[in-house]
Amino acid sequence: MDFNATGLSVGDVVRVGEGLAPVFAAGPARWYALRVAPQREDQVEAWLQRRGVYAFHPVLMRKVRRMGKSRDYARRYLPGYVFARFPGQAVPHRLVGRSGITGALTCADGSWGVLEPADLRKLHAMRKVDVKTKAERRAALAAERRALTVSAGEPALFRSGPFAGFHCEVVELTAADDAKVVVTIFGRETPAQVPVSDLVGVVRSC
Structure with missing residues (x-):
């Protein structure tokens, strides 16, 4: 099973940073649940x-307002844990005591327990994502919604009502949330007045 995040997938080979002591030995990739000191999850990652x-x-990213200012807040679902994929077998003595790592979930014999990737699917989906990327996605969706709004002088599509599936030209929007349109029926342009809610804007073809 692949985890798509920051360009990495389960099974990828990642080079160790130059000049840094390796924290894993040769072998197949392994996932571990590391225990970390409070509020040190980001630093450990x-x-x-x-x-x-x-x-x-x-985590779940939320926006909160405090003292009139909006800021992003990360609600940790499992505080004190970081899930890590090592390209080989983890070397505990090179990890414990470093950067806030205090240990890992262990087996009955005290050895570090290896997690199955399938068991991490839901947890991985809840990882913290880049806030900027989320904002850009929201902006793109908002732009798409604006493109679908109905405007006078623009083409539209009936999405409901008796003309569902027909195209029309919006002539005027009224104060009563109606639209005066021209719809072609049986080859003839016919004026009509319909609820704006029956319409969805369409992009005019070049």
Whole structure:
């Protein structure tokens, strides 16, 4: 199963940062649930990624207003944990005590437990994404919605009502949320007045 995030997928090979001591040994890729100090999740992720380890923690980004100012707030679903994909077997003594890492979920014998990628699917979907990217996506969706609004002098499509599926030309928008349109029926242009809610704007072809 692939995880698409920051250009990385399960199975990718990531080079260790130049000059940094490796924190994993040769072997197949492994996922671990690392325990970290409070409020150190972001710092641990950055520290690991500089050493060729992809890491994330599940959060929900929200906007909150405090003292009249809006700011982004990350609500952590599993505070104190960072899930990390090592390109090989993790080397605990090179990790514990570094950058806020305090340990990992372990097996009964005390060894670090290896997680199955399939078990992380939902958690990975909840990782923190770039706020700027989300804002750009919202702006694009808003632009698409504006493109579908009905304007006088522009073509439109009936999405409901008796003319559903027919195209028309919007002549005028009235104060009663109606639109005066011209619709071609049986080859003849026919004026009509319909609710704006029956219409959706269309892009005029070049």
